[in-house]
Amino acid sequence: MSATRTADEATVEQLRDLPPSAKLVAKVLEYEDTLTQSELAEETLLPPRTVRYALTRLDEAGVVDSRFSFTDARKRLYTLAVAE
Numbered sequence: 001m002s003a004t005r006t007a008d009e010a011t012v013e014q015l016r017d018l019p020p021s022a023k024l025v026a027k028v029l030e031y032e033d034t035l036t037q038s039e040l041a042e043e044t045l046l047p048p049r050t051v052r053y054a055l056t057r058l059d060e061a062g063v064v065d066s067r068f069s070f071t072d073a074r075k076r077l078y079t080l081a082v083a084e
Contacts, residue, residue, distance in 0.1 A: 014061045021046055022054040034079045
């Protein structure tokens with residue numbers, strides 16, 4: 001398991017009004033650090049479409065960061081956004 005990134009108070013506040021699926025995806029990213037959309041679907045046991053919706057909502061709230069994978073440019077890697 002990767003180093004754990006804890007959610008700060010601002011992140012928790014941003015998550016408050018999001019759907020449960022988005023909260024679950026954020027919690028998995030908190031423990032796993034960096035995952036692809038398919039890995040998130042596997043870890044959360046949510047359908048890929050639900051994970052995609054959750055990631056969209058988290059991105060709109062500024063809770064997740066995404067970048068292209070260096071090993072497969074067709075995939076994106078998601079992490080919790082770091083508050084500075």
